[in-house]
Amino acid sequence: GENVEQHPSTLSVQEGDSAVIKCTYSDSASNYFPWYKQELGKGPQLIIDIRSNVGEKKDQRIAVTLNKTAKHFSLHITETQPEDSAVYFCAASKGGGATNKLIFGTGTLLAVQP
Amino acid sequence: GAGVSQSPRYKVAKRGQDVALRCDPISGHVSLFWYQQALGQGPEFLTYFQNEAQLDKSGLPSDRFFAERPEGSVSTLKIQRTQQEDSAVYLCASSLGTGSGYTFGSGTRLTVV
Numbered sequence: 001g002e003n004v005e006q007h008p009s010t011l012s013v014q015e016g017d018s019a020v021i022k023c024t025y026s027d028s029a030s031n032y033f034p035w036y037k038q039e040l041g042k043g044p045q046l047i048i049d050i051r052s053n054v055g056e057k058k059d060q061r062i063a064v065t066l067n068k069t070a071k072h073f074s075l076h077i078t079e080t081q082p083e084d085s086a087v088y089f090c091a092a093s094k095g096g097g098a099t100n101k102l103i104f105g106t107g108t109l110l111a112v113q114p
Numbered sequence: 115g116a117g118v119s120q121s122p123r124y125k126v127a128k129r130g131q132d133v134a135l136r137c138d139p140i141s142g143h144v145s146l147f148w149y150q151q152a153l154g155q156g157p158e159f160l161t162y163f164q165n166e167a168q169l170d171k172s173g174l175p176s177d178r179f180f181a182e183r184p185e186g187s188v189s190t191l192k193i194q195r196t197q198q199e200d201s202a203v204y205l206c207a208s209s210l211g212t213g214s215g216y217t218f219g220s221g222t223r224l225t226v227v
Contacts, residue, residue: 046216
């Protein structure tokens with residue numbers, strides 16, 4: 001079955017620096033790749049997603065890149081702020097992304113130091 | 115409603131008890147998912163409904179786990195004869211349908227003692 005690997009497991013950056021989280025997936029049929037932010041005691045919140053027909057997508061300070069050949073995708077956060085501190089999960093699925101299950105990575109704990 | 119609502123937020127059960135966890139999805143959302151999240155791990159898929167039809171239950175870990183969505187809106191996840199390994203956060207998510215992202219609820223934290 002599909003497997004999603006995520007690294008690093010923890011990441012500490014200074015406020016204003018950039019943060020990069022990387023994921024790899026195993027199933028070449030996967031075509032939808034969302035990223036979720038989870039704060040303590042809350043459910044995951046969708047922050048950005050990308051589909052396989054696009055190589056890069058940006059939304060203000062966050063961007064996602066996808067390399068389908070290498071089966072890699074990455075989350076980039078620029079100008080980090082303390083409120084960006086949370087656990088971030090990547091995920092992958094086949095199909096439209098809403099009618100197929102998501103396979104999640106193991107998460108990255110991001111700490112932004114003021 | 116404005117978001118996905120789950121109740122209770124916390125549940126402590128003695129080993130062997132049955133529990134029922136409720137999910138109220140966003141009004142009009144066709145798709146509903148249940149995930150299990152162990153401490154320090156990513157969510158793992160349990161089951162999926164499209165309206166009232168349970169289309170995928172491949173992630174349910176045993177026959178002690180049962181989910182239903184009889185009218186295509188509210189869903190209940192039932193765990194019979196709870197075991198310590200069932201301790202986790204149970205997340206519900208809903209979406210409009212194909213091409214839409216999920217919205218997760220805040221989850222129910224189940225602790226089996």
